[in-house]
Amino acid sequence: MRIVCIGGGPAGLYFALLMKKNHPEHHIRVVERNKPYDTFGWGVVFSDATMEAMKVWDETSAAEIQNAFNHWDDIEVLFKGTRQRTSGHGFVGIGRKKLLNILQKRCEDLGVELIFETDVDADTQYPDADLIIASDGLNSKIRHRYADIFEPDMIVRPNRYIWLGTNKLFDAFTFDFRKTDHGWFQAHIYKFDDKTSTFIIETTEEAYQAHGLDEMSQQDSISFCENLFSEVLEGAPLMTNARHLRGSAWLNFNRLICGKWSHYNGNSHVVLMGDAAHTAHFAIGSGTKLAIDDAIELTNQFNLHGHDKSHIPAALETYEAIRRVDVARIQNAARNAMEWFEVVGRRYADHFEPEQFMYSMLTRSQRISHENLRLRDKNWLQGYENWFAKKSGLPVESNSSTRHVPPMFTPYQLRGVTLANRIVMSPMAMYSATDGLINDFHMVHLGSRALGGAGLIFAEMTCVSPDARITPNCLGLWNEEQRDGWKRLVDFVHQNSDAKVAIQLGHAGRKGATKPAWEGIDQPVDEANGWPLISASAEPYLVNSQKPKPMMRDDMDRVIADFVRATELAASTGADWLELHAAHGYLLSSFLSPLTNQREDEYGGSHVNRARFPLEVFKAIRAVWPQDKPISVRLSCHDWAEGGNTPDDAAIFAQMFKDAGADLIDCSSGQVVKHEKPVYGRLFQTPFSDKIRNEVGIPTIAVGAISEADHANSVISAGRADLCAVARPHLADPAWVLHEAAKIGLTSVPWPKQYYSGKTQYETNLAREAAAAAALK
Ligand SMILES: Cc1cc2nc3c(=O)[nH]c(=O)nc-3n(C[C@H](O)[C@H](O)[C@H](O)COP(=O)(O)OP(=O)(O)OC[C@H]3O[C@@H](n4cnc5c(N)ncnc54)[C@H](O)[C@@H]3O)c2cc1C
Numbered sequence: 001m002r003i004v005c006i007g008g009g010p011a012g013l014y015f016a017l018l019m020k021k022n023h024p025e026h027h028i029r030v031v032e033r034n035k036p037y038d039t040f041g042w043g044v045v046f047s048d049a050t051m052e053a054m055k056v057w058d059e060t061s062a063a064e065i066q067n068a069f070n071h072w073d074d075i076e077v078l079f080k081g082t083r084q085r086t087s088g089h090g091f092v093g094i095g096r097k098k099l100l101n102i103l104q105k106r107c108e109d110l111g112v113e114l115i116f117e118t119d120v121d122a123d124t125q126y127p128d129a130d131l132i133i134a135s136d137g138l139n140s141k142i143r144h145r146y147a148d149i150f151e152p153d154m155i156v157r158p159n160r161y162i163w164l165g166t167n168k169l170f171d172a173f174t175f176d177f178r179k180t181d182h183g184w185f186q187a188h189i190y191k192f193d194d195k196t197s198t199f200i201i202e203t204t205e206e207a208y209q210a211h212g213l214d215e216m217s218q219q220d221s222i223s224f225c226e227n228l229f230s231e232v233l234e235g236a237p238l239m240t241n242a243r244h245l246r247g248s249a250w251l252n253f254n255r256l257i258c259g260k261w262s263h264y265n266g267n268s269h270v271v272l273m274g275d276a277a278h279t280a281h282f283a284i285g286s287g288t289k290l291a292i293d294d295a296i297e298l299t300n301q302f303n304l305h306g307h308d309k310s311h312i313p314a315a316l317e318t319y320e321a322i323r324r325v326d327v328a329r330i331q332n333a334a335r336n337a338m339e340w341f342e343v344v345g346r347r348y349a350d351h352f353e354p355e356q357f358m359y360s361m362l363t364r365s366q367r368i369s370h371e372n373l374r375l376r377d378k379n380w381l382q383g384y385e386n387w388f389a390k391k392s393g394l395p396v397e398s399n400s401s402t403r404h405v406p407p408m409f410t411p412y413q414l415r416g417v418t419l420a421n422r423i424v425m426s427p428m429a430m431y432s433a434t435d436g437l438i439n440d441f442h443m444v445h446l447g448s449r450a451l452g453g454a455g456l457i458f459a460e461m462t463c464v465s466p467d468a469r470i471t472p473n474c475l476g477l478w479n480e481e482q483r484d485g486w487k488r489l490v491d492f493v494h495q496n497s498d499a500k501v502a503i504q505l506g507h508a509g510r511k512g513a514t515k516p517a518w519e520g521i522d523q524p525v526d527e528a529n530g531w532p533l534i535s536a537s538a539e540p541y542l543v544n545s546q547k548p549k550p551m552m553r554d555d556m557d558r559v560i561a562d563f564v565r566a567t568e569l570a571a572s573t574g575a576d577w578l579e580l581h582a583a584h585g586y587l588l589s590s591f592l593s594p595l596t597n598q599r600e601d602e603y604g605g606s607h608v609n610r611a612r613f614p615l616e617v618f619k620a621i622r623a624v625w626p627q628d629k630p631i632s633v634r635l636s637c638h639d640w641a642e643g644g645n646t647p648d649d650a651a652i653f654a655q656m657f658k659d660a661g662a663d664l665i666d667c668s669s670g671q672v673v674k675h676e677k678p679v680y681g682r683l684f685q686t687p688f689s690d691k692i693r694n695e696v697g698i699p700t701i702a703v704g705a706i707s708e709a710d711h712a713n714s715v716i717s718a719g720r721a722d723l724c725a726v727a728r729p730h731l732a733d734p735a736w737v738l739h740e741a742a743k744i745g746l747t748s749v750p751w752p753k754q755y756y757s758g759k760t761q762y763e764t765n766l767a768r769e770a771a772a773a774a775a776l777k
């Protein structure tokens with residue numbers, strides 16, 4: 001085959017050398033616009049896994065690269081006058097120039113034709129090539145040329161960064177955060193050879209503009225950075241090697257995804273590789289790794305399909321299919337890390353103490369969990385757990401070397417209520433009541449979960465009037481008989497467990513008068529069993545749902561009175577906590593979402609108007625609920641539908657509820673409109689809790705796909721929520737909390753005294769299983 005690589009970065013060079021090595025009969029040419037052995041850039045970091053793959057594919061270049069590598073294990077964070085360090089993070093770094101020089105030399109030795117100082121305009125300049133690799137980087141001319149085919153989706157990210165170097169050597173991957181009058185700047189610093197360290201400085205657009213960096217020359221902005229980071233630089237100057245960039249050399253990161261990676265131009269097959277096809281933010285240092293992995297995979301596909309031009313289409317197709325999966329995974333982790341750095345100033349740095357800031361930074365990509373940190377640096381994590389336990393009010397001696405309790409098992413206080421731990425059993429409708437009354441099912445169901453260890457037990461949405469119910473079988477709280485049932489439950493939980501009890505009050509609105517979930521989710525009951533529905537506007541939920549009546553003032557007054565009556569009844573049960581259900585498309589949520597609120601009066605339109613009625617309800621119940629007990633508000637923090645509420649809107653509403661006296665926001669999402677398109681996944685709603693807790697400054701509950709102690713510990717430790725609600729896992733296992741404690745080896749969590757012999761046996765069996773698994777390794 002005749003192969004031309006346009007662009008001699010890591011992707012083009014590595015692909016050229018692998019193909020030539022595998023099949024020396026190929027004619028391979030790399031065309032590069034720069035001079036030989038001349039390149040822009042400082043150090044790049046690699047993972048151990050990529051290095052292992054490189055050893056398999058070309059031992060010669062891998063050995064040279066490995067010789068030139070600088071390996072380091074530690075991460076050090078400088079923040080608010082502190083210097084914190086953890087170990088076990090394993091990176092390797094190499095100068096970009098050194099890497100390219102090794103690859104260029106290896107290409108030459110193998111017989112790849114290297115052509116320098118040639119700026120290629122189009123792939124059509126090489127009509128006799130069978131295969132053209134568009135390895136011409138982020139601003140690929142070849143990709144631009146076929147933009148309608150490759151469908152590039154480029155997002156310019158908001159932060160500014162400048163890529164500098166210094167001769168000061170650092171023995172850890174160092175992050176330095178500095179506050180200025182106009183916001184935070186952070187430096188990502190790592191040594192890549194025995195003389196030089198990479199020094200990338202990043203800030204927000206606002207801080208960049210406010211400091212006039214947009215108007216400065218490169219030299220002036222370097223002086224500004226030297227000044228700002230003088231403590232860590234200790235007099236060493238910063239250097240640029242980007243003189244070719246115009247202006248101050250501060251860039252925005254561009255996130256690139258392409259719809260298609262290859263195209264036949266009539267003479268040659270053209271395929272994108274490396275940064276021309278995709279980018280991953282430097283926050284997790286993966287751009288070079290992805291380029292190398294692309295080159296390896298395409299070579300692999302030719303090895304599998306055959307090194308003949310007739311196999312090019314098949315090789316390109318499987319190359320793209322396989323690489324897309326890995327690229328999406330890395331881009332996902334890179335996105336989390338990148339977003340962390342974009343909001344770090346106002347969301348974390350302004351409020352967090354150094355210990356928690358460090359934890360948050362280490363887990364920014366959300367690929368490193370609590371237990372993973374323990375594997376990396378047990379002592380550091382133990383120190384952090386003890387710090388957290390002490391902050392939560394537990395007696396921990398400073399520098400205690402014994403393990404205390406992990407964050408999810410620390411107590412939590414809100415107003416006069418103290419929870420024994422941070423796990424909440426999330427409200428779950430059971431559709432098992434008659435006339436809204438608690439019966440034996442509810443006593444056993446909720447009672448056994450209370451014995452199962454959760455700090456707070458929520459019963460299902462409890463309806464404030466008969467016509468507020470979702471189904472005829474929902475729980476209610478509008479009369480004294482119902483109140484008495486609740487009191488029995490609350491007394492049982494208080495007398496037999498450490499759990500506290502929360503009642504979630506709600507009104508189904510337009511989603512009322514439906515069948516129990518197992519007879520058809522959201523399906524209306526037969527007309528004879530139903531009741532008239534009310535909502536913000538006259539939009540039915542499903543096409544076959546009843547059309548609700550838009551609420552008038554008298555309806556509002558009646559509903560407020562119903563909520564107040566239910567709150568007074570709830571208070572007289574001795575329940576510890578009240579939640580106002582303003583999520584999931586029910587009555588209050590129908591006011592908050594622009595998708596369900598089309599009103600033109602003072603209850604529709606702006607955020608203030610849409611929140612007006614829910615806030616009227618909230619203020620009315622707050623006035624009658626005991627002052628020493630908290631009220632939380634559950635919000636749908638994302639409608640997952642075009643034109644609906646987003647986390648930004650949820651933060652605005654959270655602020656309004658906070659101002660009205662809410663103690664906590666329970667951060668759920670969706671179920672507002674049927675055409676929603678939620679993106680599920682592990683901890684998928686935790687980012688909403690993180691945003692609201694740390695930008696609005698109100699405690700939060702995170703909920704949604706939190707299914708192991710490791711998840712809950714990661715969320716609580718990083719300050720992404722104060723409490724974690726666990727729903728479905730509690731249906732599978734009433735003693736979820738006790739079992740999770742045992743699984744992480746925490747034997748100090750008390751079980752009900754009647755169950756103690758079960759505790760010992762359970763823990764012993766787990767220990768045996770762990771020993772057997774270890775013996776097999
Ligand atoms: C601040 C910053 C820090 C980074 N840190 C890391 C890191 O720590 N680790 C990491 O792995 N990655 C890092 N990267 C990303 C990394 O630099 C790229 O992802 C990687 O180099 C991609 O390789 P590539 O071969 O696809 O593209 P490039 O390395 O961009 O190579 C493209 C080549 O094509 C040439 N070229 C372009 N157009 C033409 C043309 N028309 N004709 C001829 N030649 C052309 C260019 O001169 C260049 O040599 C970082 C990037 C930035 C911006």
Ligand SMILES: Cc1cc2nc3c(=O)[nH]c(=O)nc-3n(C[C@H](O)[C@H](O)[C@H](O)COP(=O)(O)O)c2cc1C
Nearest residue numbers: 426427428429460461668703704705706726727728
């Ligand atoms: C059977 C069932 C019933 C639910 N009923 C309610 C409810 O009454 N009120 C509410 O706010 N959320 C309700 N939810 C949502 C849960 O509280 C929780 O937010 C959701 O299941 C995500 O948590 P998970 O991933 O731990 O299950 C219900 C969920 C389930 C599975």
